[in-house]
Amino acid sequence: xxxxxxxxxxxxxxxxxxxxxxxxxxxxxxxxxxxxxxxxxxxxxxxxxxxxxxxxxxxxxxxxxxxxxxxxxxxxxxxxxxxxxxxxxxxxxxxxxxxxxxxxxxxxxxxxxxxxxxxxxxxxxxxxxxxxxxxxxxxxxxxxxxxxxxxxxxxxxxxxxxxxxxxxxxxxxxxxxxxxxxxxxxxxxxxxxxxxxxxxxxxxxxxxxxxxxxxxxxxxxxxxxxxxxxxxxxxxxxxxxxxxxxxxxxxxxxxxxxxxxxxxxxxxxxxxxxxxxxxxxxxxxxxxxxxxxxxxxxxxxxxxxxxxxxxxxxxxxxxxxxxxxxxxxxxxxxxxxxxxxxxxxxxxxxxxxxxxxxxxxxxxxxxxxxxxxxxxxxxxxxxxx
Numbered sequence: 475x476x477x478x479x480x481x482x483x484x485x486x487x488x489x490x491x492x493x494x495x496x497x498x499x500x501x502x503x504x505x506x507x508x509x510x511x512x513x514x515x516x517x518x519x520x521x522x523x524x525x526x527x528x529x530x531x532x533x534x535x536x537x538x539x540x541x542x543x544x545x546x547x548x549x550x551x552x553x554x555x556x557x558x559x560x561x562x563x564x565x566x567x568x569x570x571x572x573x574x575x576x577x578x579x580x581x582x583x584x585x586x587x588x589x590x591x592x593x594x595x596x597x598x599x600x601x602x603x604x605x606x607x608x609x610x611x612x613x614x615x616x617x618x619x620x621x622x623x624x625x626x627x628x629x630x631x632x633x634x635x636x637x638x639x640x641x642x643x644x645x646x647x648x649x650x651x652x653x654x655x656x657x658x659x660x661x662x663x664x665x666x667x668x669x670x671x672x673x674x675x676x677x678x679x680x681x682x683x684x685x686x687x688x689x690x691x692x693x694x695x696x697x698x699x700x701x702x703x704x705x706x707x708x709x710x711x712x713x714x715x716x717x718x719x720x721x722x723x724x725x726x727x728x729x730x731x732x733x734x735x736x737x738x739x740x741x742x743x744x745x746x747x748x749x750x751x752x753x754x755x756x757x758x759x760x761x762x763x764x765x766x767x768x769x770x771x772x773x774x775x776x777x778x779x780x781x782x783x784x785x786x787x788x789x790x791x792x793x794x795x796x797x798x799x800x801x802x803x804x805x806x807x808x809x810x811x812x813x814x815x816x817x818x819x820x821x822x823x824x825x826x827x828x829x830x831x832x833x834x835x836x837x838x839x840x841x842x843x844x845x846x847x848x849x850x851x852x853x854x855x856x857x858x859x
Contacts (some may be wrong), residue, residue, distance in 0.1 A: 496580070499587035506594040509604055517603030524596050524700075525729050532703030532727060534679045541681035541706045543699040557582070597700035600731030607735055607852060610670055617854040619768075623775045625857045626764040630779050630787075633761045635755035637786035640714075646789050648714040650751050656707075657678060657718050662747040663728070666739070669746075670799070673739065675728045680705040680720050690801045695719040698726035712797050714790040717755035718744050737763070737849035742856065758790060760853055767850040 509515040535542045535661075561578045568574050607614060643649050660677040667674045680696070683689060687770055689697075689708035696707045697717045705723035707716065722740035730736045737759075744756025769776040 496584050499584060499591045503587060503591040503594060506591065506599070513603055515848055516599045519595060520600040520603045520729065520731070524599055527596060527726075528703045529676070530703070531701070533676075535702045535704050536678040537621070539681075541683055541704060542648075542702045543681075543697070543704050543706055544684055550804040562837060592711070593700060597731070600729065605735055606670075606672075606730045606739060609672055612852060612855055614851070617851055617858070619772050619775070621854050622764065622768055622850070623772060623779070625854045626761070626768050626775075627782075628857060629757050629761040629764055630782055633754070633787050634782070634784045636695050636750060636757055637790065639750050639782060640754050642786065646786060647781060647793060648712070648790050650713040650716070652682075652709060652713060652716065655713075655717050655751060656682070658749050658752070659717075659724065662717075662721055662749060662752050663743050664725065665746040665748070666743045669742075670739075673725075673728050673730075673743075677724045677727060678703070678705070680707045680723060682707060682709045686710040690797075693798065693801065696723045698723045703727070712790075714796045715755050715759055715794060717752040718750070718759040720855050721752065721756070734848035734852065736851035741849065741853065758787065762788075762791065763850050764853065 509519075557578070561575070564578070565571050565575050570770045635779075640653075641649050656679060658678055663673060663675075663677055683706045687710060689695070690710045694708060694710045695715070696705065698705050705720070705727055707720055707723065709716075712721065718740055721743045722736050725736040725743070727741040730739050741756045741760045744752040745760070747753060748755075765776060765780065768779070
């Protein structure tokens with residue numbers, strides 16, 4: 475009796491199935507770009523494709539306490555390294571090098587097309603449909619210096635008030651409770667929906683990022699990841715503004731795509747919430763944007779408002795600036811390594827900024843990274859109504 479086991483041939487998919495798998499991402503990507511300039515189509519896609527899928531993803535990933543985004547990125551990096559190494563080995567060993575190399579490059583191209591095509595429909599569609607400001611009747615016609623100064627003075631007054639109500643150490647530095655920020659985050663939008671009903675929805679608790687140190691080095695405080703529906707937060711960033719960062723990322727969860735609009739919504743959600751920490755963070759971040767906008771056209775008004783700020787507000791602003799300056803230089807105690815790592819940090823940070831700036835500009839956000847500060851017009855119009 476022959477006890478030799480029969481070796482089953484590897485499972486092969488029919489050729490037409492392989493063709494469909496390879497062609498499908500190209501089709502959905504081409505379809506997206508063919509409709510890119512159709513605002514109503516993009517608005518429909520954002521409301522009926524993007525939003526429902528991201529809500530389901532957010533619900534599923536809210537089960538886990540860790541950031542699924544970080545897990546997926548880590549897996550992707552490991553897979554990419556493995557794939558590159560294996561491709562090199564196979565190419566060197568095989569006789570038909572061009573054939574095998576072409577197959578593996580095709581695999582990479584298909585994977586990239588799937589990721590980009592899905593991202594276009596899950597997230598980019600929202601940039602090209604009607605934005606939050608348009609949906610809510612903002613004029614977008616610019617603001618006067620007097621209006622800007624008036625709203626800036628109001629934010630300064632409120633920041634002064636709430637700066638005295640948050641917890642501080644003996645030296646006057648902010649010592650908020652990060653865990654409490656995360657815990658209360660899901661309720662901070664309950665009041666803003668009275669003014670903006672379109673923001674009604676469920677917030678999923680943000681995730682603390684394991685790689686927060688890397689976010690700090692590149693100058694970012696948080697990120698919303700459309701593939702998982704998660705908001706992930708840099709927990710090493712200054713605590714005084716962390717609630718506003720959380721509110722910003724939760725605005726993305728609720729379908730606010732553009733960065734200036736997410737900043738505006740996040741600030742207003744903070745200051746209308748029932749949390750002292752969130753209210754202070756909202757007024758402080760709003761004040762910083764408003765002061766920055768006021769300084770150039772009306773320095774004397776800026777100086778007057780700046781002189782009205784109490785020591786607590788000034789301390790928090792200085793602590794925030796010092797933290798981000800500290801991230802520009804690596805200090806290990808060994809001069810050679812310090813210089814090399816600092817230079818590498820600068821290159822990585824500049825590269826990330828350049829790529830993201832280009833991405834924002836490609837999605838109808840002409841100001842690029844400066845879009846984050848462009849919420850000023852929305853704040854002034856909102857508080858001047």
